[in-house]
Amino acid sequence: MKLKGAIIGVSGYGNVHYTDLMRCCKEGLMEFVGATVINRDVEQEKCAVLESMGCKIYDNYKVMLDELSGKIDFCTIPTGILYHKEMTVYALQKHINVLVEKPAAPDMESINAMKLAEKESGCFACVGFQxxxxxxxxxxxxxxxxxxxxxxxxxxxxxxxxxxxxxxxxxxxxxxxxxxxxxxxxxxxxxxxxxxxxxxxxxxxxxxxxxxxxxxxxxxxxxxxxxxxxxxxxxxxxxxxxxxxxxxxxxxxxxxxxxxxxxxxxxxxxxxxxxxxxxxxxxxxxxxxxxxTDPFGSREEMWHALFDRVSGKQSFITxxxxxxxxxxxxxxxxxxxxxxxxxxxxxxxxxxxxxxxxxxxxxxxxxxxxxx
The missing domain is CATH 3.30.360.10 (Dihydrodipicolinate Reductase; domain 2)
Structure with missing residues (x-):
């Protein structure tokens, strides 16, 4: 059974996550259910590809996570450093597993808030130190x-x-x-x-x-x-x-x-x-x-570890x-x-x-x- 995933952002470093996960979709490992794209005018081609796969495009990540809570296995967050805490915490509060790009957070206050949300959610968060x-x-x-x-x-x-x-x-x-x-x-x-x-x-x-x-x-x-x-x-x-x-x-x-x-x-x-x-x-x-090395630019094992952990298997994660x-x-x-x-x-x-x-x-x- 394919895992169901969502992504917040497909530009900048988000393009790396998007490209990797599109490859995973083609390999039958997962399917995109939702994507938050705040610059749709710039990313029309990616949005068209995602929609052709049945993925819904959102312009607000909270609306997406609210709607997809209980319907997806994970959300990846390849956004700017300053957004890592708030987005990770919100996803965990919606009982969604997270892979957030590195660094996890800029300071200990932020990462401690993320750890508390993780503990209370029963889900997990891992970090993209590939x-x-x-x-x-x-x-x-x-x-x-x-x-x-x-x-x-x-x-x-x-x-x-x-x-x-x-x-x-x-x-x-x-x-x-x-x-x-x-x-x-x-x-x-x-x-x-x-x-x-x-x-x-x-x-x-x-x-x-x-x-x-x-x-x-x-x-x-x-x-x-x-x-x-x-x-x-x-x-x-x-x-x-x-x-x-x-x-x-x-x-x-x-x-x-x-x-x-x-x-x-x-x-x-x-x-x-x-x-x-x-x-x-x-x-x-x-x-x-x-x-x-691998065609994912050293990230293949990271994605497989995420998928294994989401599926209930033991895997090493950061x-x-x-x-x-x-x-x-x-x-x-x-x-x-x-x-x-x-x-x-x-x-x-x-x-x-x-x-x-x-x-x-x-x-x-x-x-x-x-x-x-």
């Missing part, structure tokens, strides 16, 4: 827990992804701390590179299903781009609840694309993680763990407790550290007439500190 769902990720976590490499001693990582000035004009909340009176805390470590900070927190956890919770942070936040409210560069040194240290460097105002690169240092070896391969280093040599480790990391950073102006900033003009800002030396230092 790399967490990979079998290779869980296999690596199992290796770390097995004792073969000894105890984990330190976690390090960097992700340096330059973004031009147009990146921050793609929606109304990019680069903001608050929007419409709601917290956003948009930053490289909360949004674009959030997956990799989340992975480090997951690998630091003491059991398979859990991550490590940050309790303290030191470091720095910088704003090279004067047109944004938030930071575009961060150096974060977290103390975790199990005593481990986690170092994470990220920037959108950097020289060029570098990473993601994660390093897990253990008593008897270490693990180096990249998007293309995972290398395990021990005294006896090195070996690689193959990284399996639940709100696990996602809260990342939310706490973001919350701590913005409440503990001030956003500073870098001592030096360069402006790089691109051939397409866009431009970007660069903090000289940040990339070099980040790579040295993680890889040394």
């Amino acid at each position: 790399y967490n769902y990979h079998k290779t990720t869980r296999d690596l976590k199992e290796l770390l827990l097995s004792g073969e490499l000894g105890a984990v001693k330190r976690l390090k990582g960097y992700c340096l992804w330059p973004r031009n000035n147009q990146y921050y004009s793609r929606n109304g909340w990019s680069g903001k701390l608050f929007s419409n009176g709601l917290p956003v805390f948009d930053a490289p470590f909360s949004n674009a590179t959030a997956h990799y900070l989340m992975l480090l927190l997951y690998f630091g956890g003491s059991i398979q299903e859990k991550g490590a919770m940050p309790v303290k942070v030191e470091g720095g936040l910088w704003r090279a781009n004067p047109d944004i409210e938030s930071c575009d560069t961060a150096e974060l040194h977290y103390t975790l609840d199990n005593g481990l240290m986690l170092d994470y460097y990220c920037s959108h105002s950097c020289d060029d694309n570098q990473g993601p690169f994660l390093r897990i240092i253990c008593e008897k070896g270490e693990v180096n993680w990249t998007l293309s391969k995972i290398t395990v280093k021990t005294e006896s040599g090195e070996r690689e763990i193959p990284v399996i 639940d709100l407790d696990l996602a809260a480790c990342h939310t706490k990391a973001v919350d701590l950073a913005f409440k503990s550290l001030s956003i500073e102006k870098p001592e030096s900033v360069q402006i790089i003009h691109n051939e397409d007439k866009t431009f970007r800002y660069v903090i000289p030396g940040f990339s070099k230092n980040a790579i040295e500190q993680v890889e040394k």
Whole structure:
């Protein structure tokens, strides 16, 4: 029997969810029953396709969830960060399972409200940190827990992804701390590179299903781009609840694309993680763990885990407790550290007439500190 699903938003990153789930529809795994599209004039083609499948189009997500309560198995929420809490809570209150895009929420107050709604609903909410769902990720976590490499001693990582000035004009909340009176805390470590900070927190956890919770942070936040409210560069040194240290460097105002690169240092070896391969280093040599890619851009296992859980089967999901480790990391950073102006900033003009800002030396230092 096909699962019945709904989606809130099909533009922006919503297009990724829409495309993935349309593939699932074609494979006979599910069917779309409802879709909230507030910009139908822009998304006429998608609306026509959905309606041809028997899916009803709504212009208000609350009306959709009110009408579909008890009639659908799940709703996916690929909307802006500032809407995650209110939409997830509303869906859960209507007894609808949820997959909300990462990050789960900008602050702990928001995610705690989501967890309470989940508890009261009897349904579940999971979060779109797709790399967490990979079998290779869980296999690596199992290796770390097995004792073969000894105890984990330190976690390090960097992700340096330059973004031009147009990146921050793609929606109304990019680069903001608050929007419409709601917290956003948009930053490289909360949004674009959030997956990799989340992975480090997951690998630091003491059991398979859990991550490590940050309790303290030191470091720095910088704003090279004067047109944004938030930071575009961060150096974060977290103390975790199990005593481990986690170092994470990220920037959108950097020289060029570098990473993601994660390093897990253990008593008897270490693990180096990249998007293309995972290398395990021990005294006896090195070996690689193959990284399996899929046509969903690494999201296939996430959707299958959602469908299995909705169907009553056991499956690993990034639940709100696990996602809260990342939310706490973001919350701590913005409440503990001030956003500073870098001592030096360069402006790089691109051939397409866009431009970007660069903090000289940040990339070099980040790579040295993680890889040394």
